Amino acid sequence: MSAEELESYCQKNNLLSKSYHGSIILEYASNFLVLPKELEPSFYFKFHFPEISRPTIQALMLSDQKQQVVFELPQKHNDLYRNYFPQTPLLCLPLCFAEFVIGHSSRQTHCLFYLHQNLLMVFAAHDGTLSYANRFDIFSNEAAAYYILSIQKVFDTGSRCSLCTEKEPAEALQALLEPHFEQIDTYLLDSDLRIFISTLSGQLKL
DSSP states (O other): HHHHHHHHHHTTTTTTTOOOTTTOEEEOOSSSEEEEEESSSHHHHHHHTTTTSSOOOEEETTTSSSSEEEOOOOOHHHHHHHHHHHOOOEEEHHHHHOOOOOOOHSSSEEEEEEEEEEEEEEEETTTEEEEEEEEEEEHHHHHHHHHHHHHHHHHHOOEEEEEEESSSSSSHHHHHGGGGGGGEEEEHHHHHHHHHHHTTHHHOOO
16 A cells, blocks of 8 residues: 555545554565664665665664664655554564564574565574665566575575565475575465564564
8 A cells, every 4th residue: 555545545534643552554664774873874775775865764672672773764654654554553564574583593593584575685693683684676586596695605694584475485495495404484475464563573562
């Protein structure tokens, strides 16, 4: 749904400034960084994404209270949320993925790969701490596998992972990864989004 469609829906259904218990706003946030909480997010975001002109930047704290997820919130979206959902918690997809791997890393390192079109997000955590997070523009399954296996080797991201896609499984990428992982858990974001959001239930009191 575009910002214009969302605004039309809010106006049509008289949603202005109403509060809905248990509701959240989830931004896709394909452009993101994970930074120590002490760092000023605006400088680093503009340095990493110079092609984005005058970004409206948001920062959300991870559950470890040591790192923050920094992402672009388009101004139109920001205005909509302030006008129509001022009391609704704002989340972003990278935050959900980061908390998911943190929650699955108490006994061993766990990593998650999210693939959608030409975007690859990679997250890894060890002993309840996020140890790696990045995003890549990729144009083939081979390129995605190259980044994933390079990260596995350099950052020791373990032998178990989760592979998440939108609506259809990434069978070709999974086949490339299977020789290098003991276990690959697969998720479809369309049907399994609740699994990733549920990792934040304690923080959001859903």
